[in-house]
Amino acid sequence: MDPVAFKFLGAGLACIGMGLAAMGVGNIFGNFLSGALRNPSASDSQFARAFIGAALAEGLGIFCLVVALVLLFT
Amino acid sequence: MASPIEQFQIKPIIPVINFTNSSLFMVGAVAVIVGGLLLATRKRAVVPGRAQSVAEVLHDFVAGTLRDAAGEEGMKFFPFVFSLFMVVFTANMLGMIPGFFTVTSHVIVTFSLALLVMGTVVIYGFMRHGTHFLGLFVPSGVPAWLLPFIVVIELISFLSRPISLSLRLFANMLAGHIALKVFAGFVVALLGAGGALAILSPLPLLMAVALMALEFLVAALQAYVFTVLTCIYLNDALHPGH
Numbered sequence: 001m002d003p004v005a006f007k008f009l010g011a012g013l014a015c016i017g018m019g020l021a022a023m024g025v026g027n028i029f030g031n032f033l034s035g036a037l038r039n040p041s042a043s044d045s046q047f048a049r050a051f052i053g054a055a056l057a058e059g060l061g062i063f064c065l066v067v068a069l070v071l072l073f074t
Numbered sequence: 075m076a077s078p079i080e081q082f083q084i085k086p087i088i089p090v091i092n093f094t095n096s097s098l099f100m101v102g103a104v105a106v107i108v109g110g111l112l113l114a115t116r117k118r119a120v121v122p123g124r125a126q127s128v129a130e131v132l133h134d135f136v137a138g139t140l141r142d143a144a145g146e147e148g149m150k151f152f153p154f155v156f157s158l159f160m161v162v163f164t165a166n167m168l169g170m171i172p173g174f175f176t177v178t179s180h181v182i183v184t185f186s187l188a189l190l191v192m193g194t195v196v197i198y199g200f201m202r203h204g205t206h207f208l209g210l211f212v213p214s215g216v217p218a219w220l221l222p223f224i225v226v227i228e229l230i231s232f233l234s235r236p237i238s239l240s241l242r243l244f245a246n247m248l249a250g251h252i253a254l255k256v257f258a259g260f261v262v263a264l265l266g267a268g269g270a271l272a273i274l275s276p277l278p279l280l281m282a283v284a285l286m287a288l289e290f291l292v293a294a295l296q297a298y299v300f301t302v303l304t305c306i307y308l309n310d311a312l313h314p315g316h
Contacts, residue, residue, distance in 0.1 A: 048142065048302060055299040059238040062245040069248075073079075 007071050014068040021061020028053045078255035082179055082248070096183070099175045103164040132160070136301060143305035144312055151308050154194065158187065159301040166247060166293035170286070179247040181240060188240035191304050199311035210314040239303055246296045250289045257282040 032050040036043030084094045114129035122130055136156045140148050162178060169176025177183055199207035211228040212221065260278035264271050 048139070051295070051299060052302055052306070055242060055303065056238075058246075059242045062241050063238075065245050065249060066241055 011068040011071040014064045014071065017064030017067075018061045021058055021064070024057035024061070025054045028057060078252045078259060081175075081251060081255060084180075095175045096177055096180065099165065099168060099177050100183075103161060103168055103177065106168070107160045107164050139298075139302055140305045140308075143302065144309040147312050148305065148308055151194075155301060155304055155308070158191070158304060159297060162187070162243065162300050163294065163297035166297055167290075169247065169251070170290055170293055176247050176251055178243055179251060181244040184244040185236065185240040187243075187300075188236040191239065191307060192236045195307050195311040198308075199314060202311065203314055207311070207314045210310055214315065235307060239300065243296050243300055246292055250285070250292055254282060254285055254289060257285060 028050060032043075032046070035046075084096050087093050087095060087098055111129055114125035117123065117126065119126060133156070136159050137149070137152060140152055140155050144151070165177040168174055169179065196207075199210070203209075211225050211232065213224060213228070216224050257278045261275050261282070264275040264278065
């Protein structure tokens with residue numbers, strides 16, 4: 001097989017990690033929402049924390065995107 | 075047809091002093107911020123008008139974020155955090171205007187901002203606490219045999235902060251703008267194919283409009299996330315003990 005093809009395969013495989021990060025972000029907001037529905041008065045104060053968690057989870061998925069971009073464009 | 079990543083190309087405008095389109099939009103963002111805030115707060119009315127309300131809401135929003143994360147002591151960093159938020163926010167929003175250049179879609183720009191934040195944290199932490207700042211890497215209440223591993227892990231997590239802080243902003247802006255351009259490209263390609271395929275061309279256009287709305291959300295959200303994480307890191311410099 002053409003060695004260049006493996007680069008594209010690798011980029012595609014790296015994108016799986018982004019799907020896993022999506023699961024993480026969904027998990028955070030899903031749990032935040034279910035907690036907020038049980039105790040709506042506490043939800044406002046925890047809103048920023050939910051976003052921090054989502055940002056951290058998302059950041060790890062972004063590393064996968066960077067790996068994919070590096071494989072594609074270098 | 076233009077490639078979706080052609081929009082990130084840096085073109086020199088005044089080659090003699092290396093003034094590029096990226097520099098132009100950085101200057102533009104600063105001009106929008108300074109001009110807008112000066113204009114909004116010109117009257118300094120007790121009962122704010124419409125423009126002054128916007129300026130006050132922005133101020134209170136960032137001040138509240140900083141106070142929540144770093145306490146009253148952290149308010150000495152307010153000018154820094156507010157400038158950071160406004161620059162990232164305005165650069166993101168200017169980039170959303172079609173045809174405009176997105177400053178924050180280049181990793182070197184966001185990495186410089188992240189290094190500025192981490193540099194402030196490290197220098198201020200050592201100035202304020204001396205060697206006690208290193209207590210940041212030694213959580214209290216950890217068994218002695220576990221300590222070497224924890225310190226290494228904490229050190230790695232601290233050193234990866236500027237990377238994750240910059241890559242998050244950069245990759246979000248980059249990926250969003252590429253997705254927009256890819257869907258815009260579908261419209262052109264379908265129209266070019268002609269016949270029955272041309273009838274389908276409004277579908278990717280609708281998708282591009284929906285993505286545009288999502289991108290506005292992401293642009294504001296990433297500016298906010300950058301600010302919140304900056305506040306949390308500054309809090310480490312102020313209170314390094316765990």
